[in-house]
Amino acid sequence: MKLDKDVPHNVTQAVHCVLEDFCNTASKRLDIEIDSRYLDIEPADQATPCKFLACSEFSQCMVNSWTEEAECLCDPGYSTMDGLPCQSICNLEPHYCFNGGLCEIIQGHGATCRYHRAKRSSKQRWS
Numbered sequence: 568m569k570l571d572k573d574v575p576h577n578v579t580q581a582v583h584c585v586l587e588d589f590c591n592t593a594s595k596r597l598d599i600e601i602d603s604r605y606l607d608i609e610p611a612d613q614a615t616p617c618k619f620l621a622c623s624e625f626s627q628c629m630v631n632s633w634t635e636e637a638e639c640l641c642d643p644g645y646s647t648m649d650g651l652p653c654q655s656i657c658n659l660e661p662h663y664c665f666n667g668g669l670c671e672i673i674q675g676h677g678a679t680c681r682y683h684r685a686k687r688s689s690k691q692r693w694s
Contacts, residue, residue, distance in 0.1 A: 623652035643677035 594600055616637035617628035626639040626647075641653035648659060656663055656678045657670035664670045664680035673679055 625653040625655075643675060644672040 616630045616635065620628050620637040620639065622628045622639035625645040626641045628637050629640045630637055639653070641647055644656055645653040646656050646659055647653050655672055657672060663678060664682075666682070668680035668682045671679055671681055
């Protein structure tokens with residue numbers, strides 16, 4: 568939890584207690600386990616926005632300069648659909664490469680298509 572303003576320490580402790588009570592109630596009534604040891608509360612002026620955002624292995628946490636909120640941005644060659652974690656464009660778009668090309672991801676650069684050249688037979692005659 569990120570508090571909007573700098574608050575006294577006792578307010579931070581009170582919020583922590585409320586969240587612990589929430590965890591206990593959720594466990595008893597909703598059969599949901601939330602480990603209260605992982606509750607983290609800090610004032611906004613000391614918070615690292617990416618600290619609370621778990622991005623997938625194919626994305627990086629970046630802070631939006633307009634909103635100052637953390638968001639996961641997909642690495643080159645990866646994209647997201649319907650709010651799911653970033654996936655290879657090669658998997659998301661099966662026809663990404665035309666004419667039988669093989670779609671590959673080059674780390675740090677993006678998606679590329681590899682085409683095999685047809686080999687000419689050495690016995691081919693020219694007329």
